[in-house]
Amino acid sequence: MEWKFSVAPMMDWTDRHCRVFHRLMSRRARLYTEMLTTGAILHGDRARLLAFDASEHPVALQLGGSSPADLAEAARIGEGFGYDEINLNVGCPSDRVKDGRFGACLMAEPSLVADCVAAMKRAVNFPVTVKCRIGIDDQDPESSLDTLASAVVAAGADALVVHARKAWLNGLSPKENRDVPPLDYGRVYRLKTALPDVPVIINGGIVGIEEAREHLAHVDGVMLGRAAYQEPWRLLAVDAELFGETAPYASMKDVFEAMEPYIVRELGSGTRLHAITRHFVGAFHAVPGARAFRRHLAEHGVRPGAGIDVLREAVALVRERQSTSLAA
Template identity: 80%
Template sequence: MRDINSLRFCVAPMMDWTDRHCRVFHRHITRHALLYTEMLTTGAVIHGDRTRLLGFDQSEHPVALQLGGSDPRDLATAARIGADFGYDEINLNVGCPSDRVQEGRFGACLMAEPELVAACVAAMKRAVTIPVTVKCRIGIDDQDPEIALDRLARAVVAAGADAVIVHARKAWLNGLSPKQNRDIPPLDYDRVYRLKAALSDVPIIINGGIGSVAEAKHHLAHVDGVMLGRAAYQEPWRLLDVEAEIFGQPAQPRSMKEVFAAMMPYIARELASGTRLHAIVRHFVGAFHGVPGARAFRRHLAEHGVRAGAGIDVLVDAIALLEERSGAIAA
């Protein structure tokens, strides 16, 4: 089993959000959080443009690759490719409820096939030396979460899984959209706590509906780690509290202004290599949520960041507009 302290706080894998630019941004806010890629299918990893799909900045460590698939051989191959690229963990998605995922026989529908998931984990463990983990739901559709989650967790742990990350909701594959599945099924944190009590030697990480670092700290009284999703992306300033509140380390950086100052060299390098500014700054829109001037900051990025040839001055000007309206980040 891995060092549990390394799992105390994670930023969730989120489709269309946690790309490499987002992860570099988050890494500049928190040094110790474990970051995750968007889910990549085994087919994309094996047959696609690997440099484009898997490439990441070295500053992102520790960073995990999340895979979607259900064929043990393909998952083993994709895991080996990810390990060769330098990822610190391989995670298997057993929680995504989208129609496309179901058609491919992976994601949340695999909750109904714990033996297959176990075979996938075993194949990946044989292929790599880095940790292999599983992210799942507490159940799907009419499954009893007391039975379904226990059965899946015990199967993958027996197969060698180094940790189990549980989104504390069911996924309703029949009748709810992926968006609705993030909100409508009720949260059941106690079910995840009971899993941890039953599997005391297994790292268990909780996910789902956690809105702040303070809430995360509360969960750590019951489980080994907490994974923050939408709150981390939509209000990234919340991550400024992670070092002090979760890891007991001095807060550094201390403000979003310091974060952006540290980001500038990365942005300049990316622009010089042909990356469009919008691809990076689209992840910044919630950086000053609730601060006077935040709307002007967002509007400036939205209007000017998408223009062809937009440069780093757009971000500098957006920050200046914010500072004109508020002294909140001047320190």
């Protein structure tokens, strides 16, 4: 199983349209859904929530929950839809998540998290992984992370993804929790040293492929979050720089041309153009015409009935090609 490079699960961002876009830039990146709660999957519109395009593989389903039975059933459903991995969220610090007894607050209940992992492992025949923080609130990250990791590995977890910050559930907003707690990459490195046979993936504050390569000297994998979403052109360098393989496309203009059949198909099934193009805002970086590209999508992509011509017109406003060499 390959976790060398992945794009983080991000609420309201990594939906199925975003993942198809990201896949066009890297054949090797592992993609993750937004977090879906067990309640939504067990009682909601599964076809809408869990649908994904075949091109997205390998793609993992991230779950939020704390009931072993419910997580096991949701994992079974995810396996039936064809996902390649189940990832349990033990890192999200939002109030809604905390009130529902899942996310980062579960770092205070490592034995429950282990029970959840064990239940999912019994239910499915593919990897079950855990994404967590290094600790919460007044926990000592040296002991809290080791305790959680030991528990879930003993329960059968196939890999650990660690956001290298604490989450402060009392006193910081979810937005602040993404930036204010200091990063401690060394803590994740020490976890890897303690778990030589378990894949450990590092996440948090990593902004480019060069930085990712530096982390790979210490851990098994790197997960990019906001940098991958806000500046998706960085993904053009992943396959060449991290896997020694030819990039799928040489430029962002090529990516958008390759994206057109998917967009046309989605428009034909009733998807609004803006639901897809909203993920394109950061596609061009320091390129003449990038601002005009964003403005055209913002003004015309939201209109009822907007079609593929809007994207073509926006891309035509960009006067230079974005090269895969932009890896920093």
